[in-house]
Structure formats: C-alpha cells, structure tokens
Amino acid sequence: xxxxxxxxxxxxxxxxxxxxxxxxxxxxxxxxxxxxxxxxxxxxxxxxxxxxxxxxxxxxxxxxxxxxxxxxxxxxxxxxxxxxxxxxxxxxxxxxxxxxxxxxxxxxxxxxxxxxxxxxxxxxxxxxxxxxxxxxxxxxxxxxxxxxxxxxxxxxxxxxxxxxxxxxxxxxxxxxxxxxxxxxxxxxxxxxxxxxxxxxxxxxxxxxxxxxxxxxxxxxxxxxxxxxxxxxxxxxxxxxxxxxxxxxxxxxxxxxxxxxxxxxxxxxxxxxxxxxxxxxxxxxxxxxxxxxxxxxxxxxxxxxx
Amino acid sequence: xxxxxxxxxxxxxxxxxxxxxxxxxxxxxxxxxxxxxxxxxxxxxxxxxxxxxxxxxxxxxxxxxxxxxxxxxxxxxxxxxxxxxxxxxxxxxxxxxxxxxxxxxxxxxxxxxxxxxxxxxxxxxxxxxxxxxxxxxxxxxxxxxxxxxxxxxxxxxxxxxxxxxxxxxxxxxxxxxxxxxxxxxxxxxxxxxxxxxxxxxxxxxxxxxxxxxxxxxxxxxxxxxxxxxxxxxxxxxxxxxxxxxxxx
Numbered sequence: 001x002x003x004x005x006x007x008x009x010x011x012x013x014x015x016x017x018x019x020x021x022x023x024x025x026x027x028x029x030x031x032x033x034x035x036x037x038x039x040x041x042x043x044x045x046x047x048x049x050x051x052x053x054x055x056x057x058x059x060x061x062x063x064x065x066x067x068x069x070x071x072x073x074x075x076x077x078x079x080x081x082x083x084x085x086x087x088x089x090x091x092x093x094x095x096x097x098x099x100x101x102x103x104x105x106x107x108x109x110x111x112x113x114x115x116x117x118x119x120x121x122x123x124x125x126x127x128x129x130x131x132x133x134x135x136x137x138x139x140x141x142x143x144x145x146x147x148x149x150x151x152x153x154x155x156x157x158x159x160x161x162x163x164x165x166x167x168x169x170x171x172x173x174x175x176x177x178x179x180x181x182x183x184x185x186x187x188x189x190x191x192x193x194x195x196x197x198x199x200x201x202x203x204x205x206x207x208x209x210x211x212x213x214x215x216x217x218x219x220x221x222x223x224x225x226x227x228x229x230x231x232x233x234x235x236x237x238x239x240x241x242x243x244x245x246x247x248x249x250x251x252x253x254x255x256x257x258x259x260x261x262x263x264x265x266x267x268x269x270x271x272x273x274x275x276x277x278x279x280x281x282x283x284x285x286x287x288x289x290x291x292x293x294x295x296x297x298x299x300x301x302x303x304x305x
Numbered sequence: 306x307x308x309x310x311x312x313x314x315x316x317x318x319x320x321x322x323x324x325x326x327x328x329x330x331x332x333x334x335x336x337x338x339x340x341x342x343x344x345x346x347x348x349x350x351x352x353x354x355x356x357x358x359x360x361x362x363x364x365x366x367x368x369x370x371x372x373x374x375x376x377x378x379x380x381x382x383x384x385x386x387x388x389x390x391x392x393x394x395x396x397x398x399x400x401x402x403x404x405x406x407x408x409x410x411x412x413x414x415x416x417x418x419x420x421x422x423x424x425x426x427x428x429x430x431x432x433x434x435x436x437x438x439x440x441x442x443x444x445x446x447x448x449x450x451x452x453x454x455x456x457x458x459x460x461x462x463x464x465x466x467x468x469x470x471x472x473x474x475x476x477x478x479x480x481x482x483x484x485x486x487x488x489x490x491x492x493x494x495x496x497x498x499x500x501x502x503x504x505x506x507x508x509x510x511x512x513x514x515x516x517x518x519x520x521x522x523x524x525x526x527x528x529x530x531x532x533x534x535x536x537x538x539x540x541x542x543x544x545x546x547x548x549x550x551x552x553x
Contacts, residue, residue, distance in 0.1 A: 054395045077398045082396035087389045100322050105397070108315065
C-alpha cells in the first residue's frame with residue numbers, strides 16, 4: 001500500500017518563458033502536516049494548484065492520495081479538499097448553507113444530512129453559534145474558518161490549506177492550530193502554505209522551502225534549523241553595531257532598527273562579550289526557523305561577513 | 306443509475322439551497338426579473354393597447370429563461386475572478402456539469418416567479434391551452450440548460466473581472482433583442498431570418514410563439530427551429546465538456 005499522500009517527481013510548470021516550478025521532487029507521508037514555505041512568487045501556490053487539479057503541469061509526475069494527477073484527476077479530487085486563501089461569499093447564504101451547498105455539489109445527498117454534517121464541522125471550528133448568520137456578516141477570520149469547515153465537512157483524506165491563518169487574531173490562530181493537530185490525529189494529511197514561520201515550526205512534521213521554483217531544503221523544522229549552521233544569534237541596536245568588531249563567518253541581517261548576527265556559538269558569544277563590555281543592549285537567543293529560512297532564500301539587506 | 310439519480314437530487318437540492326438563501330437574504334432579487342419586461346409591456350400598452358400584449362408576454366417568458374441561462378456566465382466569471390470560490394469546487398469531486406446545472410437551476414428558480422406570472426398572463430391574453438404550458442416547460446428546461454452550458458463554458462474562459470459585466474450584458478442583449486423573442490421572425494427580411502438562426506434562442510422563440518397561437522409557422526420554419534435547438538444542444542454539451550475547469 002502506498003505510504004505517500006503526495007509524491008512529486010520532477011514536477012515542472014512553465015508560464016511562457018517563465019519557469020514557475022523547476023523539477024520539484026519530494027514526497028509527503030500519510031498523516032503528516034507538511035508546510036510549503038517560500039517568498040511571494042516562489043511557486044508554492046502553483047504547486048498547490050497543480051496538486052489539487054486546478055492547473056496542468058508542464059512536465060513531471062505527481063500523485064495525490066495514490067492517484068495520478070493527470071490521468072486520474074477525478075479520483076484525486078474525491079480524496080482532497082482545498083481551503084483557498086482569498087475566497088469570498090458570493091451570495092447571502094448562511095455559514096451552514098454555504099457548507100451545505102459545497103457538500104451537495106461534492107455529491108453528498110440530502111438537505112438534512114448535509115445540514116447535520118455542516119453543523120458538526122462548524123462545531124469543530126467553534127463557529128456553531130454563527131451557523132445561521134449570513135456568511136457576509138462574518139468577520140474575515142470567521143469566513144476563513146468557514147472555508148476550513150467546508151474542508152472538514154468533506155471528510156477528505158488530504159487537505160490543502162493556503163495560508164489558513166491569514167487575518168486571524170492570536171486566539172483564533174491558536175484555536176486553528178489545535179484543530180489542525182486534531183485533524184492530524186484523525187489521520188488526515190495536511191499540506192499547508194504559510195508565511196507565518198512560527199506556525200510552520202509549531203505545526204509541521206516536515207517543511208519544504210521553495211525558492212524561485214526550486215525546492216532548496218526539505219526536512220523537519222529542527223533539522224532545517226540545525227542545517228543552517230547557526231547555533232546562536234544576537235540582536236543589537238543598529239546604532240551600536242559600528243562600535244563592535246564583527247568577526248568573519250557570521251551572518252548579519254538587518255531587522256528594522258536592529259541588526260541580527262547569527263553564527264557559531266563561540267563566535268556569537270565573543271560579540272556578546274564585546275557588547276556587554278561596552279555596556280550595549282543586546283538580546284541573545286537560539287536560532288529559529290525564520291533565521292534558517294532567511295538564510296536559505298536570502299534576506300533583504302543581508303551581508304555576509 | 307442510482308448514482309445518476311443521486312446526482313440529480315443533489316443538483317436540485319443544491320439549487321434550492323442557493324436560491325432560497327439568496328431570496329431570504331435579499332427578496333428584491335425576486336423582483337429584478339420583472340423590471341425590463343414590464344417596462345417594455347408598459348410602453349407597448351401605451352402605444353398599441355392590448356394588441357401585442359400576448360406576443361410580448363410570450364417574449365417575456367422566454368427572456369426570463371434566457372436571462373437565467375446567461376446569468377450563469379456572470380456567476381461563473383465572478384466566482385472565478387472576483388469571489389474566488391471557483392477553486393473550492395474545482396479542487397473537489399464537483400464536475401463541471403454538476404456545477405453548471407446547479408447554478409442554472411438556481412437561476413431558473415430565481416426567475417420562476419416572473420416566468421409563472423408572465424405565463425398566466427400570456428395564457429389569459431392569447432387564450433392558449435395545455436400545449437402552450439407543456440411547450441413552456443420543455444423550452445424552459447432545454448433553453449436554460451443549453452444557454453447555461455454555453456454561458457458556463459464561456460464564463461470559465463474569462464480573463465478579467467471587467468469582462469464579466471460587459472460581456473454578460475452584451476450576451477443578454479443579443480439573445481433577447483437580436484433574436485426574435487419579442488416579435489415574430491416573419492417581420493424580418495428573409496436573409497436576416499436566416500441569420501437569426503445563428504442565435505440559440507431563435508428556435509425556442511418560434512416554437513413557443515407557435516404553441517401560444519401567435520405565429521403561423523410553415524414546415525420550413527418548424528424544421529429550422531428544431532434543427533436550431535438540436536444543434537445548440539450538441540454545442541452546449543460540447544461546451545460544458547470543454548470548459549476550462551482545470552487551467553492549462
């Protein structure tokens with residue numbers, strides 16, 4: 001039995017002369033939460049659109065839920081659900097009716113049956129009290145949750161979520177994380193695109209970093225952080241950085257009015273000692289996924305010492 | 306067989322949910338279909354009395370059926386380019402046929418009050434009988450389906466949001482005014498009569514006018530009308546099968 005929920009082999013997509021995806025190869029195991037990270041235009045959405053049967057690839061092979069995305073796209077679609085990033089409500093239907101319509105179009109039968117499923121899905125995401133309110137009156141975050149409820153109600157085995165926490169407040173994000181972990185525990189495979197690196201680090205079993213259409217790194221969040229080679233980081237006020245001698249072999253990134261220096265522990269500790277001896281304010285911490293990500297795809301205003 | 310029956314039930318139930326939620330949310334939607342035909346009827350009544358009311362009412366019935374079909378164009382285009390709910394359905398087991406039929410049926414329900422009232426008035430003014438009622442039902446099913454298929458397929462090919470509104474209006478204009486909906490085809494010069502058969506609404510219009518006893522049709526017109534309906538039925542099926550459901 002196929003152990004992969006998704007298996008991509010040399011998948012490529014060209015738009016005219018532009019290569020949006022270049023021979024993308026990786027697999028996602030069943031039951032994983034897998035995140036696709038990358039800058040805007042990196043190719044994440046193109047990959048998701050191909051994997052969900054919305055877009056034809058130019059070349060390569062891709063199977064989802066064990067079915068070929070070109071030859072068996074109907075079978076693929078039976079096993080997936082997608083939560084698009086931008087979808088808005090077209091009519092004045094209630095949240096419950098919106099999900100019911102989605103389920104009926106998917107092939108579920110019965111108004112009462114779909115209502116029960118829709119209400120259960122809304123309950124799972126904590127929106128049951130808004131089931132009968134016009135979806136247009138829901139906040140942006142609530143509407144996004146409603147789309148997630150559609151995916152939950154579908155009972156698909158592979159869920160594709162395109163930036164699911166965009167527009168959500170902190171509490172709603174945490175609630176969303178709980179829901180996604182619950183879905184994982186039920187055996188669902190979740191493919192996530194997100195710009196929130198803390199979210200990817202917290203939720204993902206594995207991550208693929210896509211840059212300019214190429215998968216430049218794949219692994220667990222901790223492995224990606226470890227592979228970055230950074231052991232420690234220190235944040236220093238931009239105005240103080242000239243007072244310090246920054247040794248070679250560290251990475252220096254500008255962050256608003258701060259400068260972040262990343263590198264091996266012993267080198268960073270030397271910088272910290274210098275700063276403390278000059279009574280400068282510093283903040284020291286271990287590297288996180290954001291540091292590793294910026295190292296992989298390149299940060300604005302970065303310089304290599 | 307069971308699968309097909311379930312699919313048909315799901316389509317009807319989906320259409321009902323879509324229609325009823327819209328009607329509950331904004332009852333004015335039910336009145337919009339009346340506006341243009343009533344304006345036309347009013348102006349004609351002031352100028353010619355009740356003489357052409359039967360013809361205009363039959364035209365109004367067909368115009369509502371046509372508008373229900375062309376609304377699929379705007380709805381598909383706007384859900385793809387503006388509301389972005391289209392992706393939700395493409396990335397699901399929903400087939401283009403089910404999506405298109407659900408929206409078409411929903412719009413027919415939306416216009417059904419107007420169709421029903423215009424039908425009653427048309428029967429009153431033309432003294433038509435059961436044949437007219439049956440013809441109306443059959444033509445409503447065929448025309449809304451065919452136009453829905455073609456409009457859906459065209460809607461999936463739209464590139465910009467502006468095209469949704471501009472082309473939707475032009476489409477309705479062409480089908481309800483350039484095609485002989487509100488007037489008998491026989492008033493047109495012979496060459497223009499032939500050209501009018503390029504519109505999918507011409508065949509249904511002639512047969513409906515004949516069923517209401519408004520138009521005396523010769524066998525040539527009947528054959529052309531049936532041919533027009535059959536050709537567009539094939540075009541509609543091909544159109545829905547070649548819709549841009551998955552982009553290249």
